[in-house]
Amino acid sequence: DQQVKQNSPSLSVQEGRISILNCDYTNSMFDYFLWYKKYPAEGPTFLISISSIKDKNEDGRFTVFLNKSAKHLSLHIVPSQPGDSAVYFCAASVSGNTPLVFGKGTRLSVIA
């Protein structure tokens, strides 16, 4: 049973437009959420995180939104750049003290 779900395996966006990647979770104990980016032949790298006490966290072009009542989070990238083309993983943990549970990833392609 997948506790973290990324229902879109892939997404294509034009350069300069907004990319929105979505993630749903089922475990209400999760209170810390992260996004990782992965290029081919490399390990995932941490991108941005959010605690359940917040509903938004912003870092440059990247913003993560959390809707606890819907058990849903999203990652917005604006403006999208070709270098953002990668697989994005959503992950969650309990109190920052349990191993991360990952979704299956969404492959983002930013087209020039």
Next chain:
Amino acid sequence: DARVTQTPRHKVTEMGQEVTMRCQPILGHNTVFWYRQTMMQGLELLAYFRNRAPLDDSGMPKDRFSAEMPDATLATLKIQPSEPRDSAVYFCASGLALKSVAFFGPGTRLTVL
């Protein structure tokens, strides 16, 4: 430049052979994770250690997989005997207790023929 290192980066072996993957966590990190990436399952947790003690290895097939931390600078994942279904990319990651962010190594791509 602190990073997690993994060896080998690629391994091709025949069914039934033993495979050993090694990981050097970031110096000072006290938590080490082993994840496996497959097309079907995404990134799944195999095992993790805190202060070198195994905390959870429920994600591993116990009869063939074993994970150890001989010392704070080395974590190993062994598969014996290996099977074609073990073909995947195996990632080691390290972090600090009470801090969710885990830092991943580049992975070992394992192919079992």
